[in-house]
Amino acid sequence: MNHPARVLPVIGVFCVEFLGCGPSSQQLLAGNHFREAACSITEGEGDAQEISVAITRALDPQLHVDVVADDTVMAAAPQAPPEVRGRVLFVRVRVVTNEIPVDHLGLSLDTAGDVPAHPMELDALAKLTGEQAPPSHTSTETHYIQNAVSGAISIFTLGLIDPAQRGPTTHVVPPLPLEWKLTAPNAYGLYSAFSGSGCEEHRGGPEDAPHVGMSCDATFMVERVGSGSLALDMGVEYQALRLSRTQEMRSVGDDSSWTCRLKTRLHVPLGPVGDLSKATSATFGPRFRAVRELDEAAGREVTR
């Protein structure tokens, strides 16, 4: 007697409101509802592999890698001693992603493989140029006001509540850029010649449902030793804020339990260190390549 069209909505409302059935991963991914999808994994219900692959496909990171020629390095930093030439490869990496519907993105770049490589930092450059790194500073902070308040609480509560007194705290402050410039000018010159490393989030759309992308730059110093291979390791983190129908949006820093996080890693082999310059020129040349495209070209399965 009951018409199915009348019964189904009732079952649906009962299901969602009472029993708690959520939408499937396929339904979420079909509509690019990545925030919901990320939280469905946190809730132990979504298919992590399927969702991770789909979101990464939408993010579609575009990569460019080049080895900066020794002549270019020396021209950019003419004060650098000639011994620098040939000791390390300066490998520049740039990643640009699409903007996707998540609340925040995290992207980290690192090297992998069996050759010594590390991010280009002033300390490492000073070792390379044989210069002395400027000393770090220390600053000491005393907690007079806090200790006075703690003492007052202890007195007024007759010692029932006795907050601990804090001793002085010492912080290490790294050297300023000007100190690097004066103490290790060659290292500083090399560092300045490369555009700054780091990531920048670019976002658009409404504030409560943004789409977020990212661009990152990094330079690695790869030692020219042995015949090992170098690879790039890219860590990606998708973040979705939990909201409530009756509560204000909470920031990520407010409470981590209000954020759903989905992490994935992308691995891009770059080739043997001896042929790295030629290999990156052949692979990238003057254009960015999609990581997915590189995977497909190399016959690697895209299963992230």
Added chain:
Amino acid sequence: MRIGALVATTLLFVCVPAAATEPQAIPGAAPVPPVKVIAESPGGPYYYRDVRPVFGGGVRLTSGLDVRLGIGDESTKVAYGLDVLAVGRLGFGRGAKVLAVWPEAGYSFVGSDWHLLGAGVGPALQAREGLSFGLVPRVLYGVAGGREAKGLRTCAIIDFSFGQGGLGFEVAHQYVAWGDHHIHEIRFALESAVVWGQGEKP
């Protein structure tokens, strides 16, 4: 004039060599590709991001006064009442306030010589943080006036919940019968609860 010329000459000597050795930025090797925007379909679901309700069990204590209504064979008077209960807080669905089932069972003491065991279950509107409302009837069985007693208590509970804990107020009607006695009471009590289980955090 002489001082100005001296300063200008000094600046020339200081600045020109410095400018000549300033590093040049190495240009990028590839133009940045255009960024595509992957849009979310409108009217997206809002389920997994919503807060989970508390779904677990715990302990609830109530302490208050039982006002006897003078119905039947008792004149109106007041008695002290205390409950120690094992409780369930079973919220379903998602959201800051959800439908829930609250089973409760435990010991109830009234006056000076009522010792009753009770158990029941009732519906509730349960908040993870904020005001929750429940209506829980419990059947009672025990001893009153030294004789076997049976009864029914219907509790209206207003609980200010904050995840694991809750504080609130309870108003209940209680009917207890033993022998020829039939007592109706209204209880006004303060209550507190602690619950452990899923949903203490979102």
